[in-house]
Amino acid sequence: MNKEVLKKSLNNWLQGASMGIVVGLIPGAILGTLTAPFLGKGGIMALIAGAIVAYQFCVPFMVGYFTALQFKLNGIESAVLAGAAFLGSGALKFVDKGWTIKGTGDLINTMLTVAIALVLIKLYNNRWKSLNIVVLPLFGGVLPGLLGLLCLPAVSGFTALLGSLIKHLTTVQPLIMAVLISIIFSLIIVTPLSSVAIAYAVSISGLAAGAANLGIVATVFTLVCGSYMVNPKGITFSLFFAGPKLLMANYLQNLIMTVPLVINAAVVGVFAYLFNIQGTTQSAGFGITGLAGPLNAYTFMSGSSLINWLILLLVFVVVPLVVSIFTHSLLTKVGLYKAEIYQYQRADK
Incomplete structure (x- = not known):
């Protein structure tokens, strides 16, 4: 072979x-x-x-x-x-x-x-x-x-051990692990690997699951910001439903995209830690698709419903959107990459 x-x-x-x-x-x-x-x-x-x-x-x-x-x-x-x-x-x-x-x-x-x-x-x-x-x-x-x-x-023994290790590290080093998990899942989602499969394989939950969801959200907004000026609006809009894998080929052919993805995911990972955004194994890996991430995070929150929804709006929409716009504008302006790397290419062409 x-x-x-x-x-x-x-x-x-x-x-x-x-x-x-x-x-x-x-x-x-x-x-x-x-x-x-x-x-x-x-x-x-x-x-x-x-x-x-x-x-x-x-x-x-x-x-x-x-x-x-x-x-x-x-x-x-x-x-x-x-x-x-x-x-x-x-x-x-x-x-x-x-x-x-x-x-x-x-x-x-x-x-x-x-x-x-x-x-x-x-x-x-x-x-x-x-x-x-x-x-x-x-x-x-x-x-x-x-x-x-x-x-x-x-x-099963290996995956259980890996899951226990992640759970332990999110307890002793929650900020570092939230950032790392956010970055890892932000990159997994634009590869052939399944973020859902990885989440289930290592049984992540709690803060780890919340950070994983936010990492995927960071990738969605990164691709949306990149796609907006070079693709039909339908392609850009569909990223919220079809998910980042829609531009998987673009990423694999232009690995320079890793730079904005890592920066944006690291920032939202910090916010996951600051607001203790949590999730479940079932929701981790879906990000904002079907509102799986925000809805599951809400069930772990206490206090005022209005304040909780404002927090979720901040960490799942405002922060990743603002950071993505800033990094895309900055990195294209300094010439690290051109916006055309986000141009969607149909597989049947």
């Missing part, structure tokens, strides 16, 4: 996982906070709340499905890949003579299982087409799923 093929395969794998995770988790990120109080209370709202929670259980399947689309697998290959992803996620456990589903499982292990399944499916390569319906579920589904389960304890 040459370097270009490997690079394309890696990108397809990351893109598939990213799409599956976002599609599976965004309903909960947008509506989960609003509907959570109705869970278990009966009535139509309880049914809606339950459906939103249950939808998240489909994430491993979706990771497998979208990855299959990226690799252009056929129907049965796609099905067994999705099945392997669910099995390897570890979400399904046998407890007390019954089966239980625990959230989305371990998403890093899900991605690892998908990679194993892809290799096995490609190795099989439809050698005996008449036996595909027998061979593929076993060789491309159950076997990689089993291998994924064998890897699960080590992978």
Whole structure:
């Protein structure tokens, strides 16, 4: 396998996982906070709340499905890949003579299982087409799923350790960690990596989740300020909904964008610390999309509702917007980069 093929395969794998995770988790990120109080209370709202929670259980399947689309697998290959992803996620456990589903499982292990399944499916390569319906579920589904389960304890142990380390550092060095996490997530969101997957993988919460959301918001406003003068207004406006990944190709081809992204994310990270902006694992990674970040942060705040909303308006809109306008104006004026690096290029051109 040459370097270009490997690079394309890696990108397809990351893109598939990213799409599956976002599609599976965004309903909960947008509506989960609003509907959570109705869970278990009966009535139509309880049914809606339950459906939103249950939808998240489909994430491993979706990771497998979208990855299959990226690799252009056929129907049965796609099905067994999705099945392997669910099995390897570890979400399904046998407890007390019954089966239980625990959230989305371990998403890093899900991605690892998908990679194993892809290799096995490609190795099989439809050698005996008449036996595909027998061979593929076993060789491309159950076997990689089993291998994924064998890897699960080590992978889960590592992610739990990483999550504990982040939680510890946000306690002993909250300002430094808020700034670092804000910067990290501001950059992750413009790469093929999934900010949602990373948030779930390390189970960040509290101040870390709030800083992660603000880092993504900083990136959104950075791209909006850059895009405003060089793109149709529809492209700029869609950044608030489609997210920064809309200009991912621009970033990967113009890494100088890292400078304003880091500066802006560092500033909002400080504000996350100053106002103790918090969040949940479910909301971290979405930023301002669907108001997931602000709504979740609000639930952790006490005191006057008016003051709290003004604080959220300040840290989620005013500060990142003002800082982004300032850095973009300054850096283009000194000639560090030209505004054209933000010009959106359609993939079909």
